[in-house]
Structures are given as C-alpha cells and as structure tokens.
Amino acid sequence: MLSKNVELQSTPTTTIASSGFEFDYLDDVWILNRNVTVNVSFLVQFNDRLAEDVIDTLVHYAENHSAHHVSNLAKSLKLYLMASDTDSFSEHGFLAFKSSLSKKNQYKLSIVRGFLRQMRYLGFDENIDDNVYKLTDRWTIPGNEKGVAVLSLDPEVGPFSSAEFEAIGLNAAHKFAEGQLTTKQYATLQLFKATGRRPEQIALLKVKDFSLTSQYTGTPTYVVQVPRVKQGGFGFRSRFRTFGLINSVGQVIELYIEEGIAAVEYQLDRKLTPAEINELPLFMSDKTIKSLNLFSNADLLQFFKTELSHITSAGLARLLISATNKLRIVSERTGQFIHINPYRFRYTLGTRAAIEGAGILTIATLLDHSDTQNVNVYVANLPEFAIEISKIMNQPLAQYAAAFAGKLVEDEREANRINVGATRIPLREKDCDLGSCGTNAFCQDYAPIACYLCPKFMPWANAPHHLILEWLIEERNRLKDDTDGDMTIVSINDQVIVAVCQVIQLCKDYNNV
Structure with a gap:
C-alpha cells in the first residue's frame, strides 16, 4: 500500500474522481470509473520525498481530468521509472527515458514532461532540480501520430470499403431474419453503423434517450439523445446531442427495448415502474441483470441512475465484435474475414460523409466534435485523398499486387549495416527522409517514387511514409486537372500508391500498432 508521513495518515484519505x-x-489500485482501474503501486519506487509529491499531483489529475488520461499518465510514469533506472526526476533519467523511446512513442516523453510542469504549477516541485525543467523545456517533442490508418485506408483498422460496409448491413439483416443474430446483437451493430459514436457514448444510453417525435422534421422520426463524453468539466450524462435514425434502425431499437424491459422484469419477477423504465440502461451486462433482485425497489431506481448500472465500453465492444464476426464477411482487400473494432464504423461515417461532399462543420457535428480541429484526423486529412486512394486500392487484386519489393528496416543505422554508407532517400516536397538505398550503383530512376517499386529500397519503419502518400495523391489530382482526366496519364503512379500503402501496413505490423 502507498504510504504518506504519519501526520497525514490521521486525516481522511478518500477523494472524488472527476467521474464521481x-x-x-x-x-494500490484506484477505481476511477466503471471502465478504468489504475494500479499506482509502482509509485513507491520514487524516493520518499518525491513519491508524496507525485501522488498529490496524480490525485489532482484524478479529481479534475478523465480517468483515461490518469491511466495514461500512470503508464507513462511507470515507463519512465523502468527506462531511467532512477528513483527521481533527473537530467540523467530524462535523457535515458528519451533515448529508450522509438520515434512513434516519443509522445510518451511529452506526457511525463506535462506531468512535470503540472507539478511545478501546483507547487510540488521542491524536490526536482531546476535543470530538469531547463532540459525538458528545450525539447521539441512530436505528438502522437494520428490519421495514418484512415489516410492509407488501412484494411485492418481504417474505414471500411464501400463493399465491406454494405455487406455488413446486408448480412446482418439476413442473419437477424434467420435468427442467427439476437435482437441485442443486431441493435448494437445497427447503432454503431448508423451513428458512428464512440463505444462509451453508446454504452451510456438509457431507454429514455429514444423517442419517435415530430419535433425536428414535422413528421414522426426516430431520434436518440446521445450523451457527450469528451467535453471536459462535465459529469455523467450531463450533455447530449440529438441524432436522427432511419425507421428501420429505430424499429430495431424499439424491439430491443421491449425485450430488454421484459428480461429485467423476468429477473425481478415484477413490472418496472415508468420511472424505472426511463432510467433503465439500454445495455447492461448479464452479470448486472442477474444481480438486480438484490436491490430493494427504492434502491433499484437509484442504481439505474448511476454509471455502474451501464455496461463497460470494453463489454460493449466485445458485443459488437462477436455480432459482426458472426457475419463472416470476407474483405475484398485482404481475402480474409474483416477485422472489427468500434472505431472503424466512426472512421467510415466521416469518410463517407466527405465523399458525399459534406463540409468540415457538418462532419464535425456528425462525429460529435465540439470544434473542427480534429475532423481531418477522421476523414483522412483531406477527403479527396481518401476518395482517390479508395478508387486505387479497390481495383481488382490491387492489394495482392507485388508492388513493394524492397526490405523494411528499423532505421538508417540498420540500413547502413546492410549497405555501408547507404544513401538517404528524401521526399524534398515534404522535407523528410523515407529510407535508404540498398545499392551504391549509379541510378537514374526518379526517387523516391521509383524506390517503392525497387527491390533495393530499404524504407525505415518509423519514417513518415504517409507524407509521400499525400504527395502522390496531390500529384494525381494535378494530373487529372491538367489532362482533362486522361486516365492513362493520371494513373501512372497508381502502382506506387499501392506499394506505399503496403509499406505503411508493414510499418504498422513491425511497430505492433
């Protein structure tokens, strides 16, 4: 158990997380909400004086920030201790931590630096040498790379192709009609497919959030009031955004609600009151349903009003994945069963909206963003990139083409072990380096475009290959405009685009992303 000095042990040591x-x-373990449990037992590895300050700062975060943010802070602090092999925040410790991180994980250094700055702001920095702040403040640290999966139309974690998305809807309807999908599974799948909402938002829905109303369109329309979850400073189910549903989806949800009420009433062996039905979570775990008869009538209503009565985000994701796996849909891009995660439906919603010509503000509203700063992440930075890549990657057998013929290496150091003095391959248009050449022979091919099709090319596993993908699509669109759409010219680099997408996927596999 974590410990503080004897004087403080006589005072109350409980506090309230931002979730309530x-x-x-x-x-040793902080339960911050029904989804997040944070193990903080490792904090005693800091020296006694510093450990107390670190705990106080982490408590501040738990009281004022999201549980997931606290969890990420704890993981990064633990990683710092392991990598630095020290019990303090020191110059040596941060230099060791920095050198231990790969390029794609450099953002974790920023997380710990931010924690350090918060300690100084709160006045918990008396046990940290000022030189540590001077050192870390000088660093320019890249952020966590976003949007690459969507930009490259990653077939495992990016948006579904049109064929995949349509197959999910069609197969789900058939399986439900045949009794191979339960109403709960079908309703879950339909909600993710129709709304593109985050798992936590759907997990927090209650029966009262659904209605058939003429308020918005003048004709009866199914709508759902979806809780907002990424707006800081607001509590459990305190803010909502209205989302319309087509009749076929609304009718499935209506049927599921009826079955859900019946299941709870069967477990309780009594009818639910109107107030209890209103507060009834749309999704509850089987374990929770079985425990309901342990509550008195008065306590049951109060329980329904709490976050604890709702299924966890992870539990809902498992429900979605199990439902979709039953469909056994084979991707035309991989030849394998489609890989499912909840966010693929979200990426697909944003990308399809962009393809249909929706503006940035419309897409931000559709994806429930408070502003437009992150919309580009979900719609592949620029919608036309996703559209053009989709056309190329959805060509027959495009994914199976042996476009990339080189060898992926970790970095320039590994490339030089293979070919001493290997020439760097730059993308001057984006001011970055992409890999190394595996031969010292004279070459007149146009780098870096020809490199991705050359068996001697050694792309680096952490290079920004998505930037050449952007540039290639920009060039494709320019050629389309300059040649009045002459596809003989426009498609001249399509094989390279396929190769770059394959390299991006190899990098993801290499880095276990």
Whole structure:
C-alpha cells in the first residue's frame, strides 16, 4: 500500500474522481470509473520525498481530468521509472527515458514532461532540480501520430470499403431474419453503423434517450439523445446531442427495448415502474441483470441512475465484435474475414460523409466534435485523398499486387549495416527522409517514387511514409486537372500508391500498432 508521513495518515484519505467515483489515494489500485482501474503501486519506487509529491499531483489529475488520461499518465510514469533506472526526476533519467523511446512513442516523453510542469504549477516541485525543467523545456517533442490508418485506408483498422460496409448491413439483416443474430446483437451493430459514436457514448444510453417525435422534421422520426463524453468539466450524462435514425434502425431499437424491459422484469419477477423504465440502461451486462433482485425497489431506481448500472465500453465492444464476426464477411482487400473494432464504423461515417461532399462543420457535428480541429484526423486529412486512394486500392487484386519489393528496416543505422554508407532517400516536397538505398550503383530512376517499386529500397519503419502518400495523391489530382482526366496519364503512379500503402501496413505490423 502507498504510504504518506504519519501526520497525514490521521486525516481522511478518500477523494472524488472527476467521474464521481470515490477512491482512497493510499490504495494500490484506484477505481476511477466503471471502465478504468489504475494500479499506482509502482509509485513507491520514487524516493520518499518525491513519491508524496507525485501522488498529490496524480490525485489532482484524478479529481479534475478523465480517468483515461490518469491511466495514461500512470503508464507513462511507470515507463519512465523502468527506462531511467532512477528513483527521481533527473537530467540523467530524462535523457535515458528519451533515448529508450522509438520515434512513434516519443509522445510518451511529452506526457511525463506535462506531468512535470503540472507539478511545478501546483507547487510540488521542491524536490526536482531546476535543470530538469531547463532540459525538458528545450525539447521539441512530436505528438502522437494520428490519421495514418484512415489516410492509407488501412484494411485492418481504417474505414471500411464501400463493399465491406454494405455487406455488413446486408448480412446482418439476413442473419437477424434467420435468427442467427439476437435482437441485442443486431441493435448494437445497427447503432454503431448508423451513428458512428464512440463505444462509451453508446454504452451510456438509457431507454429514455429514444423517442419517435415530430419535433425536428414535422413528421414522426426516430431520434436518440446521445450523451457527450469528451467535453471536459462535465459529469455523467450531463450533455447530449440529438441524432436522427432511419425507421428501420429505430424499429430495431424499439424491439430491443421491449425485450430488454421484459428480461429485467423476468429477473425481478415484477413490472418496472415508468420511472424505472426511463432510467433503465439500454445495455447492461448479464452479470448486472442477474444481480438486480438484490436491490430493494427504492434502491433499484437509484442504481439505474448511476454509471455502474451501464455496461463497460470494453463489454460493449466485445458485443459488437462477436455480432459482426458472426457475419463472416470476407474483405475484398485482404481475402480474409474483416477485422472489427468500434472505431472503424466512426472512421467510415466521416469518410463517407466527405465523399458525399459534406463540409468540415457538418462532419464535425456528425462525429460529435465540439470544434473542427480534429475532423481531418477522421476523414483522412483531406477527403479527396481518401476518395482517390479508395478508387486505387479497390481495383481488382490491387492489394495482392507485388508492388513493394524492397526490405523494411528499423532505421538508417540498420540500413547502413546492410549497405555501408547507404544513401538517404528524401521526399524534398515534404522535407523528410523515407529510407535508404540498398545499392551504391549509379541510378537514374526518379526517387523516391521509383524506390517503392525497387527491390533495393530499404524504407525505415518509423519514417513518415504517409507524407509521400499525400504527395502522390496531390500529384494525381494535378494530373487529372491538367489532362482533362486522361486516365492513362493520371494513373501512372497508381502502382506506387499501392506499394506505399503496403509499406505503411508493414510499418504498422513491425511497430505492433
């Protein structure tokens, strides 16, 4: 158990997380909400004086920030201790931590630096040498790379292709009609497919959030009030955004609600009151349903009003994945069963909206963003990139073409071990380097375009290959405009685009992304 000095142990050690959950900050494990449990037992590895300040700062984060943010902070602090092999925040420790991180994980250094700055802001920095701040403040640290999966139309984690998305809807309808999908599974799939909402938003829905109303369109329309979850400073189900549903989806949800009420009433062996039905979570775990008869009538309504009565985000994701896996849809891009995660439906919604010509503000509203700063991440930075790549990658057998013939290497150091003095391959238009040449022979091919089709090319596993993908699509669109759409010229680099997408996928596999 974490410990503080004897004087403080006589005072209450419980506090309230931003989610409303109470926890004891001297416990080894903090339960911050129904989804997030943070193990902080490792904090005792800091020296005694610093450990107390670190705990106080982490408590501040737990009280004022999201549980997931606290979890990420704890993981990064633990990683710092392991990599630095020290019990303090020191110059040596941060230099060792920095050198241990790959390029794609450099953002974790930024997380710990931010924690350090918060300690200084809160006045918990008396046990940290000022030189540590001077050192870390000088660093320019790249952020966590976003949008690459969507930009490259990654067949595993990016948006579904049109064929895949349509097959999900069609097969799900058939399987439900044949009794191979339960109403709960079908409703889950339909909600993700129709709304593109985050798992936590759907997990927090209640029966009262659904209605058939003429308020918005003048004719009866199914609508759902979806809780907002990424707007800081607001509590459990305190803000909502209205989302319309087509009749076929609304009718499935209506049927599922009826079945859900019946299942709870069967477990309780009594009818639910109107107030209980209103507060009834749309999704509850089987374990929770079985425990409902342990509550008195008065306590049951209060339980329904709490976050604890709702299924966890992970539990809902498992429900979605199991439902979609039953469809056994083979991707035309991989030749394998489609890979499912909840966010693929979100990426698909944004990308399809962009393809249909929706503006940035419309897409931000559709994806429930408070502003437009992150919309580009979900729609592949520029919608036309996704559209053009989709056309190329959806050509027959495009994914199976042996476009990339080179060898992926970790970095320039590995390339030089293979070919001493290997020439760097730059993308001058984007001011970056992409890999190394595996031969010292004279070459007149146009780098870096020809490189991706050359068996001697050694792309680096952490290079920004998505930038050449952007540039190639920009060039494709320019050629389309300059040649009045002459596809003989426009498609001249399509094989290279396929190769770059393959390299991006190899990098993801290499880095276990």
